[in-house]
Amino acid sequence: MVFSTFGRHVIADFYGVSEEILNDYHFLRKSLYEAAKACGATVVGEQFNQFDPQGVTGVLVLAESHLSIHTYPEHGFCAIDCYTCGTEINPELAYRHLITLFKPKRTFERCLVRGAGEIIDLKEKELKVVNS
Amino acid sequence: MVFSTFGRHVIADFYGVSEEILNDYHFLRKSLYEAAKACGATVVGEQFNQFDPQGVTGVLVLAESHLSIHTYPEHGFCAIDCYTCGTEINPELAYRHLITLFKPKRTFERCLVRGAGEIIDLKEKELKVVNS
Numbered sequence: 001m002v003f004s005t006f007g008r009h010v011i012a013d014f015y016g017v018s019e020e021i022l023n024d025y026h027f028l029r030k031s032l033y034e035a036a037k038a039c040g041a042t043v044v045g046e047q048f049n050q051f052d053p054q055g056v057t058g059v060l061v062l063a064e065s066h067l068s069i070h071t072y073p074e075h076g077f078c079a080i081d082c083y084t085c086g087t088e089i090n091p092e093l094a095y096r097h098l099i100t101l102f103k104p105k106r107t108f109e110r111c112l113v114r115g116a117g118e119i120i121d122l123k124e125k126e127l128k129v130v131n132s
Numbered sequence: 133m134v135f136s137t138f139g140r141h142v143i144a145d146f147y148g149v150s151e152e153i154l155n156d157y158h159f160l161r162k163s164l165y166e167a168a169k170a171c172g173a174t175v176v177g178e179q180f181n182q183f184d185p186q187g188v189t190g191v192l193v194l195a196e197s198h199l200s201i202h203t204y205p206e207h208g209f210c211a212i213d214c215y216t217c218g219t220e221i222n223p224e225l226a227y228r229h230l231i232t233l234f235k236p237k238r239t240f241e242r243c244l245v246r247g248a249g250e251i252i253d254l255k256e257k258e259l260k261v262v263n264s
Contacts, residue, residue, distance in 0.1 A: 005209045011141070013246055047179040047193050059191045059198060061179050066189065070197050070217070072247070077137045079246050081213070085202070108251045110244070114145055114211050115204070119240050 005115030007065060007085035008122060010095045014078045016105025022073035025050045031101045032060050035082070036067055038097035041089050064089050069098075078102070083114065137247030139197060139217035140254060142227045146210045148237025154205035157182045163233045164192050167214070168199055170229035173221050196221050201230075210234070215246065 021027060029048050036043050045061035059068040065083040072078065080098060082091035092111065099107065111122040153159060161180050168175050177193035191200040197215040204210065212230060214223035224243065231239065243254040 005204050005207050005211075007211065009143070011244065011246075011251060013251060044189075045179040045181050047177040047191060049177050049193055051195075057176075057193050057198065059179060059193060059200075061181050061189050061191060063183075065202050065211070066191060066200055068191075068198055068200075070215075072137050075137050077247060079137075079139065079197070079215070081215070083202075083211070083213070108249065110251050112143065112242070114143075115209060117240065119143060119145060119242050 004086060006087065007083055007114040008091050009065075009081065009083040009112045009114050010091040010109060011112065012080040012082075012095050012098075012107055012109040014080065014099075014102055014104035014107050015076060017076050017078055017102045019073040019076060021102060022071035022076065022078055023054050023056065025056050028056050028058055028069060028071065031098060032058050032067055032069060034101070035094035035097045036060055036062060039082070039084065039089050039091055039093035041067070041084055041094065067091075067094055076105075085115065136218060138219065139215055139246040140223050141197075141213065141215040141244045141246050142223040142241060143244065144212040144214075144227050144230075144239055144241040146212065146231075146234055146236035146239050147208060149208050149210055149234045151205040151208060153234060154203035154208065154210055155186050155188065157188050160188050160190055160201060160203065163230060164190050164199055164201060166233070167226035167229045168192055168194060171214070171216065171221050171223055171225035173199070173216055173226065199223075199226055208237075217247065
């Protein structure tokens with residue numbers, strides 16, 4: 001079987017998230033699994049670390065690439081990446097699910113095209129075309 | 133201790149890499165550890181998966197964020213991410229080290245600023261200023 005190298009990579013920074021959430025290893029782990037499920041991705045491995053005195057890093061390895069989070073509870077900040085190869089899985093669904101769980105006051109995000117030459121920004125309109 | 137949320141995220145797609153390298157789990161794992169060392173990052177966890185019939189995903193969780201690879205040996209393609217927080221560790225050094233090991237025929241790369249508001253592209257010139 002030969003897979004396409006095409007992928008979409010959502011890069012998102014969340015601000016104004018509760019410090020409690022961002023230091024809750026179990027909640028964060030559960031949230032990442034839920035987000036993977038929300039976009040239909042298949043989890044094949046994981047690595048989560050609780051840092052001292054605060055902060056969590058979590059990575060889910062997906063059959064379709066990866067979903068990761070790095071949290072800075074003291075700043076109410078976390079950095080999210082969701083990269084999925086192929087056109088069937090939409091990483092934006094994982095990202096949107098995490099917004100509903102973490103309720104950030106502000107977000108910044110980019111969606112990049114991977115594996116298709118120049119790494120360009122996928123525009124909202126193009127994303128809809130890809131998913132239609 | 134309070135850490136800055138500022139980080140740099142190198143996103144790189146490599147084309148024209150040997151199929152043998154891209155399917156060599158042990159070589160890839162060793163290469164990622166070497167790349168982390170090349171930029172002075174501290175590895176705190178890992179998750180590597182060999183896919184059937186081909187392809188490897190590897191993630192190193194760093195004290196400073198993460199370093200990941202997804203390979204598509206049949207296309208001579210791999211996708212690299214190296215995200216490091218703070219200003220002391222330069223993720224470009226990891227990326228450049230992987231170029232010397234994998235010898236891609238062509239690369240595309242971006243370097244984004246994370247954790248500092250709008251997710252913007254860090255220009256080569258700005259990168260040098262940050263590192264000087």
